[in-house]
Amino acid sequence: MSKPKVLISDKMDPNAAKIFEERGCDVDVITGETPEELKARIADYDGLAIRSSTKVTAEIIDAATNLKVIGRAGIGVDNVDIPYASSKGVVVMNTPFGNxxxxxxxxxxxxxxxxxxxxxxxxxxxxxxxxxxxxxxxxxxxxxxxxxxxxxxxxxxxxxxxxxxxxxxxxxxxxxxxxxxxxxxxxxxxxxxxxxxxxxxxxxxxxxxxxxxxxxxxxxxxxxxxxxxxxxxxxxxxxxxxxxxxxxxxxxxxxxxxxxxxxxxxxxxxxxxxxxxxTPHLGASTTEAQVNVALQVAEQMADYLVNGGVTNALNMPSLSAEEAPKLRPYMALAENLGSLVSQLAHGNLTQISIEREGAAADLQGKPITAAVLAGFMRRYSDSVNMVNAPYMAKDRGLDVREVRHDREGVYHTLLRVTVATSQGDRSVAGTLFGNEAPRLVEIFGVGIEAELAGHMLYIVNEDAPGFIGRIGTLLGENGINIGTFHLGRREAGGEAVLLLSVDQPIPPEVERKACELEGVKVVKALSF
Missing domain, CATH: 3.40.50.720 (NAD(P)-binding Rossmann-like Domain)
Incomplete structure (x- = not known):
């Protein structure tokens, strides 16, 4: 795996570059460039460290096709187009305490x-x-x-x-x-x-x-x-x-x-x-302050690029480098649950609720909510992540609700995502096995245990003998290999749910043929 690349485009303490290198980043220090020169160069970098001289405009951000984080060594970020950076999924950090x-x-x-x-x-x-x-x-x-x-x-x-x-x-x-x-x-x-x-x-x-x-x-x-x-x-x-x-x-x-x-x-x-x-904007102009903000921005940006820690971000929830490993499997689960409910629920969805129960209730909720929204908002855009998803949700008028339950139920930790539809609420829930492996445990009120990954097929059908054979035959005849089968039902002979993983995308014609099978009510090809 290649190292993250960082560009320092304004003059700052040379120890900042050393911190980037020590923490696993490749760094270039190129200062004093014109906007056109920076625009031509920036596509190569994952991170951009600045002070007040570099103006990070929408044009610069558009050219920064790999950019993940902008770090301002100092407090003021008037020289960064934060709304546009947010819309492009770029984290913007500053160092509010250094000076x-x-x-x-x-x-x-x-x-x-x-x-x-x-x-x-x-x-x-x-x-x-x-x-x-x-x-x-x-x-x-x-x-x-x-x-x-x-x-x-x-x-x-x-x-x-x-x-x-x-x-x-x-x-x-x-x-x-x-x-x-x-x-x-x-x-x-x-x-x-x-x-x-x-x-x-x-x-x-x-x-x-x-x-x-x-x-x-x-x-x-x-x-x-x-x-x-x-x-x-x-x-x-x-x-x-x-x-x-x-x-x-x-x-x-x-x-x-x-x-x-x-x-x-x-x-x-x-x-x-x-x-x-x-005085000529000397508020932060002491030797100590200049060193402090340079070192802090390097530490923050490196933590984000290498470990996923988010500190002093202006457009997403903060997440320390210590918290990130613990929250990472939760955020993977949250993103998949958001994606699942988004793919299965129909119509104009205007409200989403994210509930945390058991061990999940003790965790920081904002990153989990951002991860749910990142999965959910992919119904509208492919270029969505935890940074821009909350902004996209707000722009679309989505009512986002966060609920924390002190109770512990059947599972030691549980996330539940619910959307309001014209047919009523639609809810999916998941947990972690061994505090690491995300698993779906409920879909629209039906208990079912499954790993959400890759290409999948969701089917709601009447619980009757022979159905599994029919769907297996259909997929086999069309050269589609089944990876895993996951079954659930409300009651014997009632409504059943089948969630299976396959090795390749389900073609539309196969999805249509599955809809025509006896007893089938809903068929939906999924992708994670």
Whole structure:
């Protein structure tokens, strides 16, 4: 089996390449290429490791016919078309923790620089002046810091601010009361934060909901004399409005490490504005952070390509390298069950339920659900996997339900997949033998034990003597060799199910002839 190939297309710590090699990947480091050069090269690679320079557009992804994972050494993934990557089944990872401390410290540094007007005082002092009386700063002790975003970086900023004896008010839709208490901050809505904060620090991604979250109206409604720090993403602050409010004094000072357009134009309106300071996107620029994110992205990508572990993925459930071997047989079972119910159920299917019982109930459910959907969505597309299947299901309006049962039934572990059809619910179930071998154990209410693999034929018939002989004869006459027979029935003389594996695909004419056999109700050729 050939090794996965990885391309590092942006400059990063050389130890990243060593990690890829040590963990079983072939790696090329080729930086500074144009989009056209990258487009011509990328088809050879399973993984693409980037920083901020490489722009992974839809065109690049289309050319990357073998690509399985994109790894961003850092937090921001504005340079990756994540929806398109997801639609193509490509995992997108980042390293959200590698530069968290560095970015938080930069925010605190800018806040202190604003409070004491350090940049301007430095410039005038070095110009030969001694403007001691011109600079009257403010203490941060006892002041209120308003955090917009209390995730990884925001929570670190909160801890540093509390160490400076500040009060911290946080606005974050995902912040729970318990987490706020744990952080030692006051949870508040945005209007309350604006009314209380002496300093505001932003730590949220740029989305449609957060763009210009500090708009002109909101900054005008803020506490007079507020000081604003943004080390998160450009576009969170209305830059034109910020200039006006700095000049009016409503905003006493502002420090930006990020801009809506980077690099900003030399004649950017904020440049030269009094009480405005800026840095060139230095939030993650420390030696420690650059090393950390490079090593982390290499470890994450190698784990995925070699072991199937998924860490810090933005478009699929995370799955550690330790969890992956344990979950792998479950995901194989889940994918086959999803495929089986998809092939057998007819009509417009709008709801699917995935139930975990026994030992399966204690496992992480998201990867299992993604595997079921990967099998199920093949009724619509051949190019589907665990990454894009949930997105495809959502696009089609499929109602996906996950159910976890604490009970343990006949089997020590069980997965059940049910779809709602116009004829009622249709359900299939499976288990693992020896915690490794996936087996079907129930199909549409009929108990049947079978391995789902290769080419198979599903038949529902009246339970009567001679039927097995008739179907065997039919297949034999058409040169189709039977591998295994699996039988089940509701009751003697009632409805029976036959599931058999064959060595080659069932031709349509053989499927039609099987339908014509006495007592046959349903015939369906299957493929796994």
């Amino acid at each position: 968290s401390i560095t970015t938080a410290e930069h925010a605190i540094a800018l806040m202190m620089a604003l409070a004491r007007q350090i940049p301007e005082a430095n410039d005038q002092t070095q110009a030969g002046k001694w403007p001691k009386s011109a600079f009257m700063g403010v203490e941060v002790t006892g002041k209120t810091l308003g955090l917009i975003g209390a995730g990884n970086i925001g929570s670190i900023v909160a801890s540093r601010a509390l160490g400076l004896r500040m009060k911290v008010v946080a606005y974050d839709p995902f912040l729970t009361e318990d987490r706020a208490i744990e952080l030692g901050v006051e949870k508040a809505d945005l209007d309350t934060l604006l009314s209380k904060a002496d300093f505001i620090s932003l730590h949220t991604p740029l989305t449609d909901q957060t763009r210009n979250i500090l708009s002109r109206e909101r900054m005008e409604a803020a506490k007079p004399g507020v000081r604003i720090v943004n080390c998160a993403r450009g576009g969170l602050v209305d830059e034109a409005a910020l200039k006006d409010l700095l000049e009016s004094g409503q905003v006493a000072g502002a420090a930006l490490d990020v801009f809506e357009t980077e690099p900003p134009a030399p004649d950017h309106p904020l440049f030269g504005t009094k009480n405005f300071i800026c």
